[in-house]
Amino acid sequence: xxxxxxxxxxxxxxxxxxxxxxxxxxxxxxxxxxxxxxxxxxxxxxxxxxxxxxxxxxxxxxxxxxxxxxxxxxxxxxxxxxxxxxxxxxxxxxxxxxxxxxxxxxxxxxxxxxxxxxxxxxxxxxxxxxxxxxxxxxxxxxxxxxxxxxxxxxxxxxxxxxxxxxxxxxxxxxxxxxxxxxxxxxxxxxxxxxxxxxxxxxxxxxxxxxxxxxxxxxxxxxxxxxxxxxxxxxxxxxxxxxxxxxxxxxxxxxxxxxxxxxxxxxxxxxxxxxxxxxxxxxxxxxxxxxxxxxxxxxxxxxxxxxxxxxxxxxxxxxxxxxxxxxxxxxxxxxxxxxxxxxxxxxxxxxxxxxxxxxxxxxxxxxxxxxxxxxxx
Amino acid sequence: xxxxxxxxxxxxxxxxxxxxxxxxxxxxxxxxxxxxxxxxxxxxxxxxxxxxxxxxxxxxxxxxxxxxxxxxxxxxxxxxxxxxxxxxxxxxxxxxxxxxxxxxxxxxxxxxxxxxxxxxxxxxxxxxxxxxxxxxxxxxxxxxxxxxxxxxxxxxxxxxxxxxxxxxxxxxxxxxxxxxxxxxxxxxxxxxxxxxxxxxxxxxxxxxxxxxxxxxxxxxxxxxxxxxxxxxxxxxxxxxxxxxxxxxxxxxxxxxxxxxxxxxxxxxxxxxxxxxxxxxxxxxxxxxxxxxxxxxxxxxxxxxxxxxxxxxxxxxxxxxxxxxxxxxxxxxxxxxxxxxxxxxxxxxxxxxxxxxxxxxxxxxxxxxxxxxxxxx
Numbered sequence: 043x044x045x046x047x048x049x050x051x052x053x054x055x056x057x058x059x060x061x062x063x064x065x066x067x068x069x070x071x072x073x074x075x076x077x078x079x080x081x082x083x084x085x086x087x088x089x090x091x092x093x094x095x096x097x098x099x100x101x102x103x104x105x106x107x108x109x110x111x112x113x114x115x116x117x118x119x120x121x122x123x124x125x126x127x128x129x130x131x132x133x134x135x136x137x138x139x140x141x142x143x144x145x146x147x148x149x150x151x152x153x154x155x156x157x158x159x160x161x162x163x164x165x166x167x168x169x170x171x172x173x174x175x176x177x178x179x180x181x182x183x184x185x186x187x188x189x190x191x192x193x194x195x196x197x198x199x200x201x202x203x204x205x206x207x208x209x210x211x212x213x214x215x216x217x218x219x220x221x222x223x224x225x226x227x228x229x230x231x232x233x234x235x236x237x238x239x240x241x242x243x244x245x246x247x248x249x250x251x252x253x254x255x256x257x258x259x260x261x262x263x264x265x266x267x268x269x270x271x272x273x274x275x276x277x278x279x280x281x282x283x284x285x286x287x288x289x290x291x292x293x294x295x296x297x298x299x300x301x302x303x304x305x306x307x308x309x310x311x312x313x314x315x316x317x318x319x320x321x322x323x324x325x326x327x328x329x330x331x332x333x334x335x336x337x338x339x340x341x342x343x344x345x346x347x348x349x350x351x352x353x354x355x356x357x358x359x360x361x362x363x364x365x366x367x368x369x370x371x372x373x374x375x376x377x378x379x380x381x382x383x384x385x386x387x388x389x390x391x392x393x394x395x396x397x398x399x400x401x402x403x404x405x406x407x408x409x410x411x412x413x414x415x416x417x418x
Numbered sequence: 419x420x421x422x423x424x425x426x427x428x429x430x431x432x433x434x435x436x437x438x439x440x441x442x443x444x445x446x447x448x449x450x451x452x453x454x455x456x457x458x459x460x461x462x463x464x465x466x467x468x469x470x471x472x473x474x475x476x477x478x479x480x481x482x483x484x485x486x487x488x489x490x491x492x493x494x495x496x497x498x499x500x501x502x503x504x505x506x507x508x509x510x511x512x513x514x515x516x517x518x519x520x521x522x523x524x525x526x527x528x529x530x531x532x533x534x535x536x537x538x539x540x541x542x543x544x545x546x547x548x549x550x551x552x553x554x555x556x557x558x559x560x561x562x563x564x565x566x567x568x569x570x571x572x573x574x575x576x577x578x579x580x581x582x583x584x585x586x587x588x589x590x591x592x593x594x595x596x597x598x599x600x601x602x603x604x605x606x607x608x609x610x611x612x613x614x615x616x617x618x619x620x621x622x623x624x625x626x627x628x629x630x631x632x633x634x635x636x637x638x639x640x641x642x643x644x645x646x647x648x649x650x651x652x653x654x655x656x657x658x659x660x661x662x663x664x665x666x667x668x669x670x671x672x673x674x675x676x677x678x679x680x681x682x683x684x685x686x687x688x689x690x691x692x693x694x695x696x697x698x699x700x701x702x703x704x705x706x707x708x709x710x711x712x713x714x715x716x717x718x719x720x721x722x723x724x725x726x727x728x729x730x731x732x733x734x735x736x737x738x739x740x741x742x743x744x745x746x747x748x749x750x751x752x753x754x755x756x757x758x759x760x761x762x763x764x765x766x767x768x769x770x771x772x773x774x775x776x777x778x779x780x781x782x783x784x785x786x787x788x789x790x791x792x793x794x
Binding site (some may be wrong): 044045046048054063066070073076078082084097104118121145148149153162243250275294297300301304307308314315366384415 | 419420421422423425427428430431432433435437439440442443448449450451452453454455456457458460461462463466469473475476480481489490491492493494496497501503521524525527528529545607617619623625626627647649650651652670671672673674675676677678680681683684687690691693694695748749755757759760
């Protein structure tokens with residue numbers, strides 16, 4: 043026998059999470075998650091799942107019937123959209139202006155489809171003119187995929203315009219809303235988004251591990267018209283929906299992550315109680331406060347003001363400052379987490395998140411004072 | 419705007435979970451899960467992940483370096499094994515004696531590989547002679563896949579013999595241990611298992627949503643020798659391992675389900691404190707008690723005694739008894755969940771789980787008395 047290791051209980055400190063996610067989780071959400079586990083086919087749990095769908099529809103501003111939470115993190119939500127919609131031979135215009143656009147491209151290729159990339163510099167939004175040029179040059183394209191809120195840079199792209207363009211050229215749109223859902227304006231039905239995925243751990247202030255997704259009727263029709271099976275059994279929405287949409291007749295596909303779904307239900311309830319537009323406004327208000335403070339510390343934003351995300355503030359690290367040492371000091375002395383740069387911005391920028399429950403005045407004040415002290 | 423739905427907090431009752439999983443979650447595990455969320459790259463969290471790996475190695479009885487928890491339920495753990503190991507053209511001997519063997523076959527086909535099925539009746543274990551005959555008939559086979567503990571029937575197969583056979587015929591073994599891990603003898607290294615997956619919500623008594631997996635050095639070599647990329651980005655272990663094995667240099671792949679991992683850490687700590695062999699013995703002891711009681715109620719087991727799982731007791735529903743009505747009464751009057759039959763056994767059998775924290779004398783007593791009352 044391999045002998046048992048002696049390991050103590052893990053007692054994490056109370057951090058203030060102002061990085062790119064996970065963000066601060068609301069105490070009511072943590073409490074909800076700790077409620078007793080029930081069976082995933084328990085009638086009471088099924089009732090909760092019906093409510094969860096309504097709450098997700100509200101957050102996404104959609105009436106899409108195929109609206110649910112994938113039982114895995116945002117990256118799996120991304121894969122859910124691509125693997126269900128794409129078949130080998132499909133062509134996807136993939137917009138890249140940061141890490142997650144490139145991840146989309148990798149998903150497209152792993153589905154055996156063709157990716158036509160439209161590149162914008164890191165920190166810039168996706169350029170609709172460039173997308174239109176690609177659509178004209180590639181009449182065979184049948185999808186346009188882009189990131190609404192690029193978590194690696196803090197740039198906001200114009201989802202409404204991009205989805206209208208996709209439709210104009212008979213393409214379906216696939217939108218990454220991991221960091222945008224609940225933090226900035228997002229209207230799935232009004233903007234004509236066909237497939238969208240998000241994450242629980244950003245502006246919804248839920249624990250990490252779930253990925254809300256929604257598919258338009260046109261996207262569902264495309265899935266139903268597949269000639270080849272979905273490559274992933276676990277993410278195959280034609281199978282998953284028999285659980286999510288079955289009402290009292292829900293059938294078993296996989297064991298739902300019961301307690302994590304309690305947490306998502308509670309976090310979406312809090313969002314509905316606050317109101318979506320109020321939540322968008324709060325993110326913006328807190329961003330304005332943070333921005334003033336960061337600028338007075340002499341920090342410069344990576345992204346131009348007109349397309350800057352309120353919930354993800356990427357600022358350049360001042361010359362001569364030790365990136366890792368500053369983040370370590372903030373974490374160890376103030377229990378404050380801010381994010382490192384990712385990809386092209388690694389070592390060059392910090393990413394300060396103001397997501398969901400983290401977007402509060404006390405957090406802005408703490409962050410500014412702690413940064414001021416550490417940079418002094 | 420779509421208006422916000424008015425939805426109340428979800429306050430689940432305290433059920434006693436004696437179905438096929440999720441099983442009763444230990445109160446310490448629920449409490450651990452509710453601890454404050456920290457960042458997935460926080461040094462303290464990374465320390466916890468290192469401990470979690472040691473605890474998983476203990477539970478699996480392995481020194482495999484590629485031992486981790488997939489950030490999704492057991493079905494995703496199954497897919498992780500197949501999608502990483504298989505390439506189009508590979509041939510897999512797939513043993514089917516219940517629902518999950520058939521699910522393995524579907525995974526094989528979705529990977530573009532060829533499945534050679536070896537069938538045994540529902541309720542019977544996998545027959546090693548039949549597997550050897552298939553191996554002889556298919557010298558091109560390079561994998562043998564089977565379910566150690568069939569959750570749909572309660573049959574235990576001889577994993578040690580089957581893995582030795584696989585090795586004898588130069589095949590790698592892929593083993594479903596969703597219901598076996600922590601409940602019955604399982605020795606990954608000693609038995610020469612090459613790829614194995616389990617679930618958090620069965621005999622580990624953790625919340626549902628995570629899937630422990632482990633790959634032998636031979637399996638890792640097979641993954642590294644791939645000529646085609648893994649079809650799934652999310653489940654690609656060559657990418658995931660840069661997070662799990664990076665030590666202080668862990669790099670970002672996807673956001674780990676932080677709180678669920680707290681829960682798994684705590685549940686595995688409880689298992690290590692009890693001792694694996696003691697846990698196996700407890701499952702068997704409670705099964706013996708339950709068996710005596712069920713037999714005195716006149717209930718007959720689906721599976722023969724020599725290959726019966728202690729943690730999953732499938733018994734035939736007596737003639738004239740209303741399946742759904744009995745389960746409903748148990749749930750509503752006693753807060754007791756037992757499982758319905760699945761697949762071929764739907765409407766014909768009940769599945770009574772004694773998994774992990776649920777395998778306690780008080781649960782056996784409650785279950786027997788409640789069944790006696792309801793069947794009277």
